[in-house]
Each structure stands twice: as structure tokens, then as C-alpha cells.
Amino acid sequence: MAVPRSATDWMVPVFGLLGAIGLVVCIWLIFTWVPNDAVLFFNQRIFYFHVGHAFNLFIAVGVCGVSSLLFLWRRTPRWDDLALAAAEVAVAYGAVVLVTGSVWAKAAWDHWWVWENRLMMSLLLWLVLVAYVLVRRYAGASADRLAAGLAVFGTVGLPFIYTMVNKGDQHPQAGTNGNVATLTGPMQIVFWLSVATFFCWFLALIASRVASTRGERELRELREQGLDAGLLT
């Protein structure tokens, strides 16, 4: 009898391959096809990866928050596995967003950082995610519930960060004319392609981490069973 394969088994290679192809195509298009922005010139090309990661950061935080909420409600370990995997991916994506954003700000406005609303909220969200990972690692037996509460708290901030760009703050806009919808043809195509590419990476990484976290948990449970049965000392 064949052992049933988990969804994570095929998700990692499939989405990893799609992400790798998308990454190559994106980089090629960004540097050969997309025109220079009329105001920001060449440095606007950072936008495709910076905002692409930001969109996926929102998705990762949303997945982490909803999974944590479901874990707190149902106490099912698989939701906890998904929340932890999403939080770790969100930390990586958040780091890319903050670093590339800072470099872009230096290139365009000669400032590494400006203490404005959206940047502050984004930094706080990232710190909450880092706190989530640290709590999971060091908080002991009740780490999963503590971290889940923290994730729900962090997710509440998402709508504020997303809407702040239209609330007159100083954060740079997506294109010359403002938001993503007003980007010119090639810019918009490459932007959405980069979002899709990083979403593929997000799915591959999530699947990989869920499988790994599930393996760690199952191993822990087996060891406990072995200890209870007197097989292990």
C-alpha cells in the first residue's frame, strides 16, 4: 500500500521551480524591458522587488494571524504549524522590504530612514513577527499560545499599514502618478509578475517549513511516547 503523499511534498518542487523561473524572467524584464521612471529614473527598478515582497509580507502575516486565531479556537496543531511557518517566512520577507526600502529611499530622497507613519508601522509589524519567532523558541511549554496571541495582535495592524499610503503620509508612491493601478503597461505587467513570483516562493517556503515543523512536532511526540512507554531514558 502506497503511503499517501502530503501536499507539501509536491508544493515545494512545483512552486520552487515556478518561483525560480519567475525570478529569472523578472530580473531580465526589469533590466531590459521596463522603461526608466520619469521622476525616479533607474532606482525605480527597486520597486518591483520591494513592493512585490511587501504584498507577500501582507499575505504571510494574514496567513499567520488567521492560522493563529484558528489554533487558539480549535487547538489543532496543524494550524499552529502553518502559523509558525508563515511567521518565519514573513520575517524574511519583512527584512527584504525594510532593507530594499531603505536603500531605495537613500537613492531617491537621500535618506536611509524617515520616521513617518507607514515606515514606523512596518517596522513595528516586523518586530512583532521577530518577537513571535523568539517566543516560539524560548518561551517554553505555552509558547504556541503566547505566540498565537502575538500574531493576532500583529495582524490587526495590517489594514492600517496598507491604507496609510493614501492618507497623506510621506511614504513614496508606487509610480509617478501614484498607486500601482496608474503604472504604465510594462511596469504594471512586471510588477504583477514579480508579485506572482514571490507568491510562488512564499508557497514553496511555507510548504517546506510546514513539513519541517510537522516533522519536529511528530518527533517530539514520538520521544514523549517512547519515554512514557519506558523505551527511552
Add this chain to the structure above:
Amino acid sequence: MRSRVWIVVAALAMFSARAHAETPGPDARAACVAAMNVDKAFATDVVMNATKQADPAVLRRTCDVALGLDAKYAADLAEHAADLESANRRLAADAKQHETASDAIAKNERHVIIAYAAMWLVAVGFLLFLRQRQLGLRREIALLRRDLEASLKENA
């Protein structure tokens, strides 16, 4: 004999007409002056055409004479020269601006490279983190296997 005389007369008439066309006579000149007086655009065309064909040295001398005779013309010419100089200065400033913009774009390239390198560093860091977790999991499995084997040996 009569036909030969007609041929000679016709040839002389043709020669005379050709010579007349090459060097316009006083009548043609008078007609041209009258036409220029009546039609200012035609007069301008004639003057422009003549100027194009004229010797630059002659033009310069003519200009000098005109400047000496007409002070306002001299002032206008000086003003025009100043305008030209100002336009040249503006062009030079524009060129400098383009140079600065080009430098700015080159500087942007550096920042774009830094941003993309940072992204790759974070990606590599995250993959190393995943690898570390995988290795940890493998160590745990090896440890559990060893403990189980030891336990089975003891029980046997």
C-alpha cells in the same frame, strides 16, 4: 540660294537670342527693379539669393559700412550677439544638467545593485536557517533511533 539665305538668318537669330539671355539688357534690369519695388517678398528673395552667392569679404565690408551709417543697426547687431552668447551659455548649462542627471542615474545603479544584493543576502540567510533546522531535525531523528536501538538491545 534663297533657302541658304534663310538658314543663315535663322542661325543669326538664334545666336542673338542666346546672347541676349546670358547678359540681361537694361530693359530686363529695369523690369526686375520695378518688380522688386512692387513685390517686397520677391525683393527679399532676390537679396537673400544674392547674399548667399556673395563673397564673405564683400559682405563684411558692406556690413561695416552699414554699421558706420546706421547706429541703431549697430546696436541691434550687438544685442543679437549678446542674445547668441546667452543662448550658448544656456546650452552649456543644459549640458551640465544632463551630465549631473547622468551621474545621478549612475549613482542610482549603485543603489539598485545594493538593494538587489541585500535581497539575495536575506534569501541566502533564510535558506541557511532552513538548512540548519533540517540538520537539527536529522540529528533529533538519529538520536531517537540510537536511543530506541539501545533500549531494544537492553530489553533483548
